[in-house]
Amino acid sequence: MTTITSTPLVPVAPPALAGAASDTAALFARHVRHIARTPEKLLGVTLMPVAYVVIFGVLFGAAIALPGGSSYGEYLMAGIFTQTMLSTVSSTALGVADDLGNGLVDRFRSLPMSQGAVLLARTASNLVLSLVSITVMALVGLLIGWRVSAGAAAALGAVGLLLLFGFAMSWLGALIGLVVRGAEAISAVAFLIVMPLTFLSNAFIPLNGLPAWLRAVCEWNPISSVVAACRELFGNPAPAGDSFPAAHPIPMAVALTLAVLLVTAPLAVRAYRSAVAR
Amino acid sequence: MEPAIRAEGLYKRYGDHEALRGVDVTVPAGEVFGVLGPNGAGKTTTVRILSTLLVPDGGQAFVSGHDVVRDPRAVRRAIGLAGQYAAVDEKLTGRENLRLIGTLYRMGRRTAKARADELLERFSLRDAANRVVKTYSGGMRRRLDLAVSIIAEPAVMFLDEPTTGLDLTSRLALWEMIREQVARGATVLLTTQYLEEADQLADRIAVIDGGRVIAEGTPDELKAKVGGEQLEVTVAHHRDVPAVTALLGRLVVAPPTTSADGLTVSVPLHDGFGGVADAAAALRPLGAAVTDFGTRRPSLDDVFLALTGTTATPERTTP
Numbered sequence A: 001m002t003t004i005t006s007t008p009l010v011p012v013a014p015p016a017l018a019g020a021a022s023d024t025a026a027l028f029a030r031h032v033r034h035i036a037r038t039p040e041k042l043l044g045v046t047l048m049p050v051a052y053v054v055i056f057g058v059l060f061g062a063a064i065a066l067p068g069g070s071s072y073g074e075y076l077m078a079g080i081f082t083q084t085m086l087s088t089v090s091s092t093a094l095g096v097a098d099d100l101g102n103g104l105v106d107r108f109r110s111l112p113m114s115q116g117a118v119l120l121a122r123t124a125s126n127l128v129l130s131l132v133s134i135t136v137m138a139l140v141g142l143l144i145g146w147r148v149s150a151g152a153a154a155a156l157g158a159v160g161l162l163l164l165f166g167f168a169m170s171w172l173g174a175l176i177g178l179v180v181r182g183a184e185a186i187s188a189v190a191f192l193i194v195m196p197l198t199f200l201s202n203a204f205i206p207l208n209g210l211p212a213w214l215r216a217v218c219e220w221n222p223i224s225s226v227v228a229a230c231r232e233l234f235g236n237p238a239p240a241g242d243s244f245p246a247a248h249p250i251p252m253a254v255a256l257t258l259a260v261l262l263v264t265a266p267l268a269v270r271a272y273r274s275a276v277a278r
Numbered sequence B: 001m002e003p004a005i006r007a008e009g010l011y012k013r014y015g016d017h018e019a020l021r022g023v024d025v026t027v028p029a030g031e032v033f034g035v036l037g038p039n040g041a042g043k044t045t046t047v048r049i050l051s052t053l054l055v056p057d058g059g060q061a062f063v064s065g066h067d068v069v070r071d072p073r074a075v076r077r078a079i080g081l082a083g084q085y086a087a088v089d090e091k092l093t094g095r096e097n098l099r100l101i102g103t104l105y106r107m108g109r110r111t112a113k114a115r116a117d118e119l120l121e122r123f124s125l126r127d128a129a130n131r132v133v134k135t136y137s138g139g140m141r142r143r144l145d146l147a148v149s150i151i152a153e154p155a156v157m158f159l160d161e162p163t164t165g166l167d168l169t170s171r172l173a174l175w176e177m178i179r180e181q182v183a184r185g186a187t188v189l190l191t192t193q194y195l196e197e198a199d200q201l202a203d204r205i206a207v208i209d210g211g212r213v214i215a216e217g218t219p220d221e222l223k224a225k226v227g228g229e230q231l232e233v234t235v236a237h238h239r240d241v242p243a244v245t246a247l248l249g250r251l252v253v254a255p256p257t258t259s260a261d262g263l264t265v266s267v268p269l270h271d272g273f274g275g276v277a278d279a280a281a282a283l284r285p286l287g288a289a290v291t292d293f294g295t296r297r298p299s300l301d302d303v304f305l306a307l308t309g310t311t312a313t314p315e316r317t318t319p
Helices: A017-037 A039-063 A072-086 A088-101 A104-109 A117-143 A152-180 A183-199 A212-220 A222-234 A249-273 B043-050 B072-078 B094-104 B109-122 B138-149 B168-183 B195-201 B219-226 B238-251 B272-286 B300-308
Strands: B005-014 B017-027 B032-036 B058-063 B079-082 B156-160 B187-192 B204-209 B212-217 B230-235 B264-268 B290-296
Touching: A017 A039, A017 A117, A017 B094, A039 A072, A039 A117, A072 A088, A072 A117, A072 A152, A072 A183, A072 A222, A088 A104, A088 A117, A088 A152, A088 A183, A104 A249, A117 A152, A117 A249, A152 A183, A152 A222, A152 A249, A183 A222, A212 A222, A222 A249, B005 B043, B017 B032, B017 B043, B017 B058, B017 B187, B017 B204, B017 B212, B032 B043, B032 B195, B043 B058, B043 B156, B043 B187, B072 B079, B079 B138, B094 B109, B094 B138, B109 B138, B138 B156, B138 B168, B168 B187, B168 B195, B187 B195, B195 B219, B204 B219, B204 B300, B212 B219, B212 B300, B219 B300, B230 B238, B230 B272, B238 B264, B238 B272, B272 B290
Parallel strands: B032 B187, B032 B204, B079 B156, B156 B187
Antiparallel strands: B005 B017, B005 B058, B204 B212, B230 B264, B230 B290
């Protein structure tokens, strides 16, 4: 009666790195197709940041003067870049929750594939969107007077740091999506994380005028390190600080971003391994 | 020979709720096994444990000889899963969905491509192959979902309510596709809320309720417990019920039952069409206002009524 005892179509070779890479590549292609087929998503990650660049850079830049007389518009760019990378938290969380809700995660988990590939493909594909955002924002910034004055290599370093930070935020989003699940709850949680992190930082305001305790909080905020590192690498005006993170923005930014990645990625994969649709 | 599926004492709880309270299932290779039960009975939980998605809190299970907890990857190489919600990617085309899952089964790009084309043809999706799934009808999605689940020709298939919410035509088409899988030698475990579906497809059925198997047997054995077709007569006025009951009671051996609203009288039908004709002829001179007259096959409710004494309504609390 039975003609099959094992499945000839599925190889029995033990899982190897090559298998994980091919799984990730196949799922990466899936996300790239998604991006190409949802133009509204591309608009979302380009128009919003561009609006920020224009509104903050042109309007506020004209109204606000920095201590020392440097341009507020130039000062802002690194903040807006970083804030845009933070927005990957909610977009990744919503995407992961969607896959979970419609049963795709169940399907993937029932396949003899690499368990980390699903999240890795999603977070890696987010880098494509992040790179598009950064490019468009940079072009618009250059149009309205933003300048890079620390050399091309340093500027590329800033882009690399922003992508790494966006990647870490994407894993944080994946974790939130798997744990929180509901779209509205995800938006609320992402807002509660992103808003204080953004505004308790040097992204939009110089920290010099703050009371000492608040200034310390803001300086130790990882967002401040990423923003300050970008300012340094782009050669944009940055009031120096004498606290440890303010004095060493680049190593601090890299270390803190890697720390977030090393905590959230394993937790997200762990949550994924037991996630089922409800 | 090792059965295709063997589960012993599966236990699973969510907080205070015991979803499974010791489920035993044994399915020999090549058999279609139906798991029949109302919403919340534990059907999906059972399927999820057997397909390695959930780890049970107690008991053990082997699929194709592999422990679902200790060796999930070996189990995953042998199974195909089609869930309740047609787990396909809406933004990809039918063809892309099939190729993606084929690639993830690690069957190689070329094989995945060839299998995708073959399945699109066999599942009547060729014309829709290059359209994104978002534009598919419910029936098309389920067909694609089933096609995706068999792309690697799995030895064991889990189908969790494969036809819930589908119209009759789509349901018949899906049944046909499931039968093809059985013909190729696959073992199938399917859950359903419909007795008729289990009857049509399954060699054996387990009736599950409140996280326990409360009956098991062939469809014929189960139906023997429930009784066969029923004749139902509904009248407009309560005053006519006693006369109708007495009259129908004379035609059959078993005593008639009356529905909750007191207007519908049911009797088991032994003589098929002859019994219907006799009843109609006998009712006519009575002059009662009969609003409905017809036969009904035993439903899941009847199975539950016979087995537990309660009906299988979703909100039912387990005794």
